[in-house]
Amino acid sequence: MAAVVESRRRGRELAAGRLAVVMNLPTLLTMALVLAYPIGYAAWLSFHRVGPAQLRRGEFPWTGLDNYVRLFSDPLFLLALKNTFVFVTIVVVAELVLAVAIGLLIDQQRIWTSRITRVLILLPYAIPPIANGLIWSFIYSFQFGFLNRILFTVGVIDAPVNWAGHPETALYAVTVPYIWRTLPFAVLLVHAALQGIGRELHEAAAVDGATAWQRFRYVTLPLLVPILVVILVLRTSFAFTVFEEIRAITQGGPGDATWVAAWYSYKKAFEPPNDIGLGAASAWVLALIVGALAILYVKTIYRRIH
Amino acid sequence: MLAPTPIGRLLLHLANLLVIAFLLLPIAAVTLGSLQAERTLQADTRALIPPEWTLDNFRVIFSGGEQRGAIFEQVTYLPDNVKKIRYAFQNSAVIAISVTLLTLTMGSLSAWTIARLGYRWTRWLVNASLLARFVPVLTLMIPLYVAFRQLGLLNSVVGVIVALTGFLLPYAILILAPYFDQIPKELEDSARIDGCSRFGAFWRVSLPLAAPALASCGALVFIISWNELLIPLILVNKAEFMTVPVVINSLVGDVHVFFNLMMAICLLALLPSVILVLLLQRFVVAGLQVGAVKG
Numbered sequence: 001m002a003a004v005v006e007s008r009r010r011g012r013e014l015a016a017g018r019l020a021v022v023m024n025l026p027t028l029l030t031m032a033l034v035l036a037y038p039i040g041y042a043a044w045l046s047f048h049r050v051g052p053a054q055l056r057r058g059e060f061p062w063t064g065l066d067n068y069v070r071l072f073s074d075p076l077f078l079l080a081l082k083n084t085f086v087f088v089t090i091v092v093v094a095e096l097v098l099a100v101a102i103g104l105l106i107d108q109q110r111i112w113t114s115r116i117t118r119v120l121i122l123l124p125y126a127i128p129p130i131a132n133g134l135i136w137s138f139i140y141s142f143q144f145g146f147l148n149r150i151l152f153t154v155g156v157i158d159a160p161v162n163w164a165g166h167p168e169t170a171l172y173a174v175t176v177p178y179i180w181r182t183l184p185f186a187v188l189l190v191h192a193a194l195q196g197i198g199r200e201l202h203e204a205a206a207v208d209g210a211t212a213w214q215r216f217r218y219v220t221l222p223l224l225v226p227i228l229v230v231i232l233v234l235r236t237s238f239a240f241t242v243f244e245e246i247r248a249i250t251q252g253g254p255g256d257a258t259w260v261a262a263w264y265s266y267k268k269a270f271e272p273p274n275d276i277g278l279g280a281a282s283a284w285v286l287a288l289i290v291g292a293l294a295i296l297y298v299k300t301i302y303r304r305i306h
Numbered sequence: 307m308l309a310p311t312p313i314g315r316l317l318l319h320l321a322n323l324l325v326i327a328f329l330l331l332p333i334a335a336v337t338l339g340s341l342q343a344e345r346t347l348q349a350d351t352r353a354l355i356p357p358e359w360t361l362d363n364f365r366v367i368f369s370g371g372e373q374r375g376a377i378f379e380q381v382t383y384l385p386d387n388v389k390k391i392r393y394a395f396q397n398s399a400v401i402a403i404s405v406t407l408l409t410l411t412m413g414s415l416s417a418w419t420i421a422r423l424g425y426r427w428t429r430w431l432v433n434a435s436l437l438a439r440f441v442p443v444l445t446l447m448i449p450l451y452v453a454f455r456q457l458g459l460l461n462s463v464v465g466v467i468v469a470l471t472g473f474l475l476p477y478a479i480l481i482l483a484p485y486f487d488q489i490p491k492e493l494e495d496s497a498r499i500d501g502c503s504r505f506g507a508f509w510r511v512s513l514p515l516a517a518p519a520l521a522s523c524g525a526l527v528f529i530i531s532w533n534e535l536l537i538p539l540i541l542v543n544k545a546e547f548m549t550v551p552v553v554i555n556s557l558v559g560d561v562h563v564f565f566n567l568m569m570a571i572c573l574l575a576l577l578p579s580v581i582l583v584l585l586l587q588r589f590v591v592a593g594l595q596v597g598a599v600k601g
Contacts, residue, residue, distance in 0.1 A: 013503040020419045020428055023505075027416040027431075027475055034450070034472025035438050041449035055455070105321055110310070113322035120329045122587060125594070126579040127332070128533035130551045131362065131572040138339055138565050141317045141484065146335045151449045152352040158547040160351070185594060192595045241442040244535055248558050262444045269448050270540065280448045294440035298433060 033257055039287070046284050050276035060277075066280035077282060079256055080264040083171060087260060088239045092174045095186045095230060095235055097177070103190030104220075118191075125184040127196040133248025136177035140249065163247050167257040177245045181240070186231045193227040194220070230301055237293040240286060261286045336576070339569030342363070343377035346379070367391055383562055387553045390420070390545040391571065397463055398549040399578075402532040405470045405514060409527045410520055412471070413478025414486075418508050420479065421486035432483060435476035443473065447540045454541055461547050466538045470531045478523050481596050485519035486512060506553035522593030525586045529579045548574045 008173045014022065044118040046067050048060035071077050106118040124132075142162040151157045164173040197220065205215045250258040252267070261282065267281025310318060339347075342356045350357070362375030362385040369382060370388040374381065381537055387394075420428045420537075450469060451460075459465030493509040495513070544549055548556075554575060557563050583590050 013505070013517050016423050016504065017425070019504055020423045022545065023415040023419050024428065024431070026412045027479070030412065030433075030472040031438065031467065031475055034469050035441060035446070035476075038446045038449035038453065039441060042445050042454060045452065050452070055452070058456075101321075102325055105318065106311075106320055111315065111318045111322065113319050113326070117325050117329075118321050119584075119587065120326055122583050122590060123333070123580065124330055126533075126583040126589070128535070128551050128554070128572075128579070129338075129577050130535045130554050132332065134554060134568055135336045135574055137558075138569060139332065139335045141565065143351050144565060146331070146354075148337070149352055149354050152501055153354050160418055177332075180328070188591055188594050236442050241444055243444065247555065251559065262442070265444050265448070267393060268384055270451075276448055276452070283442065283445040286442050290440050290442055291437075294437050297440075298436050 042280050042284055042287070045277060048277055049278070052274050055276070063108075067277045069286075070278060071281050071285065076256060076259060077264055080259040080261050083258060084240060084260045086171060086244075087175060087178075087242060088236055090172070091179055091182075091239045091242075092232060092235050094175070094179050095183055096231060098183060099125065099186035099190045099231060100221075100224065100228070102183075102187045103194055104216075106187070106191060107194045110231065121184050121187050123184075124181045127181060129181060129244035130248055132177055132181050133245040136180075136245070137164065137249040139158035140173055165254055167254050170250050170254060170257045174245050174249050177249065178239070178242055181245075188237060189227050189231055190224065194222055197223050226301075230297075233293055233297045233301060237290045237297075240290050312544050319351050336569045339565055341575045342497075342566050343357045344564040344566055345377065347564075363567050364574075366567065367570055367574065381562075385556070385560060385562055387548065388563065388567070388571075390548075391550075391553055393546050394548050394550045394553045395574070397547060398532055398551075399550060400463060401466055401470065401538070401579075402528050404467045405531040406449060406476065406524050406528045408467070408471045408476050409478045410524055412518065413475055414482050414520065414521065416475075417479050417482030418486050418512060420483045421489075422491070422508070422512075431479065436477040438476040439480070441592055443534075443536045446473070450537075451540045459541070461542055461544050463547060465541050466547075466549070469537050469541060471536060473537065474527050474530060477526060481523045481526070481593050482516065482519050482589050484596060486518050489515050518589065518592070519596075521586060522589040522596070525582055525590050528582060529590075532579050 013019075045060065046053075047062065047064060048065045049066075050060050054060050069080040102117070106121065108114040127135075138144070140163040142148075142160055142165060145160075145163070147163060148157065148160045151161075179263050188249065201219050202215055205219050210218070216263050241262050242260055243266065246252065246258055246260055246263050247266075252259045252263050265279045265286065268282065269276045338356065341359045341361070343358065343360050343362065346356050346358050360375065360377055362377040365373050365375045366378055367388070369390055371384045378384075385456070416428075416431060418433055419425075454460050454465050454469070459468070489512050493511050494502075497507045497511045498504070533551060534549075535555055538549045538552050539555060542552060545553075550571075554568075554571060557568050557571070
């Protein structure tokens with residue numbers, strides 16, 4: 001009897017291999033259209049001349065490495081790369097330090113204010129990046145800004161400071177809103193890792209007479225290293241593509257003080273004279289830098305975690 | 307942790323207050339800014355708490371520029387984007403909800419085949435998703451613009467939905483596949499013995515059990531698609547099809563819109579995702595931790 005039911009069911013249903021294809025079809029088609037094809041097409045476009053005239057005609061003449069030659073001989077692109085490296089370094093170092101500090105802080109069970117921090121730490125994750133940028137440009141505003149108002153009230157400054165409008169401070173000024181928005185991610189990862197560390201280790205170390213600093217330095221920190229490496233790689237590759245905060249707060253200015261790689265691609269491709277080929281070339285350089293980090297991540301770190 | 311000394315407790319409370327102040331600074335700024343008039347902002351540039359409050363900014367937004375309260379009486383020109391911001395909220399809602407439903411559906415179909423059927427190529431899909439998460443949106447923008455232009459998908463809500471769904475599917479796969487993997491296989495086996503097909507076992511047994519992962523994934527996808535700027539910015543340039551972040555972007559450097567009105571729009575824009583994060587806190591945290599460590 002069971003065999004009859006079995007065979008009848010087998011007859012009606014798809015073989016596992018076919019079922020896998022059918023169930024993955026929507027995903028594969030969408031990812032091919034939106035991810036795979038555009039990445040290849042971006043590479044193809046970067047070897048062709050693509051501007052408004054070519055878009056109208058629908059023909060893109062082959063130009064070989066011309067876009068890349070122009071890209072790397074453009075001082076503005078080299079400056080944008082340098083600014084990106086400075087930005088990424090500041091952001092990643094600050095986030096690693098803050099994530100460990102705040103992660104330890106919200107891990108304190110006996111401190112009731114830590115519970116408030118634990119809820120509020122998620123807040124920045126929800127804020128639309130472009131709104132975050134605009135809010136901080138209001139905070140930084142030379143005349144009306146809240147930062148200057150706070151500093152006046154506390155008595156730190158006598159005259160308003162143009163935080164985002166001064167070439168010396170602008171690049172540092174845009175790191176703070178970006179750190180603010182992306183910090184929750186790093187803190188949550190550290191928090192999860194801390195919960196995996198048994199309390200017995202700490203108690204044993206305390207019994208042996210280790211001070212709080214020694215317990216952190218020799219017990220907690222070594223156990224946090226794997227997750228800190230994950231944060232380092234992920235945050236580095238995402239910070240390379242910072243766009244919204246730059247767009248809302250400085251628009252690359254003052255002068256060219258805050259031009260970063262993503263801003264360069266966007267400006268070249270989507271603002272007159274719409275040099276889309278050059279924009280595609282610079283976006284591909286960005287993708288290669290991030291791609292190298294991604295492969296490093298998948299090959300070494302992700303495998304080890306599983 | 308071991309019990310801290312009284313001084314240690316005080317220091318920890320102070321540290322918490324400092325972090326809370328930093329976390330709330332932009333929220334305070336956007337709220338205070340949205341409840342003021344241009345005049346009060348300009349009159350005293352040093353006061354922390356404004357002397358007067360007003361809801362006129364919100365009145366102008368909700369009436370599409372029809373009801374000008376006291377603070378906008380003198381204003382003769384309002385940008386079209388601000389008058390039509392109602393459409394932007396509609397579009398953003400339609401886009402975020404459709405993308406969430408589509409991503410959850412397609413993502414769980416794929417994630418289940420990866421976890422249960424385990425072919426070499428389905429497992430390869432996990433690696434592809436991992437790598438895809440690193441692709442800068444900006445690299446996709448230029449070819450998507452050229453391709454969607456040729457397909458006639460520019461200036462359409464459907465175009466934005468398709469692009470965002472494809473962009474977010476890797477997140478869904480990375481969050482859902484490990485969860486399906488954890489569900490005991492025996493549950494599906496017993497359903498199959500009772501006469502369920504493979505797909506039926508997925509649909510009736512595993513999918514309902516994956517509800518927590520679906521909530522995590524849905525919350526993250528909704529927030530990311532509600533907040534996304536670049537994809538709709540490149541694919542849309544008419545006010546009727548813009549999303550809220552695109553309208554906010556269009557206000558940057560607009561001399562006709564002052565900070566108070568901008569802050570009111572920003573406050574309305576961040577409310578849906580903030581409310582969602584606070585309501586689904588546990589799921590958002592779980593989704594971020596799984597999606598991050600595993601991708």
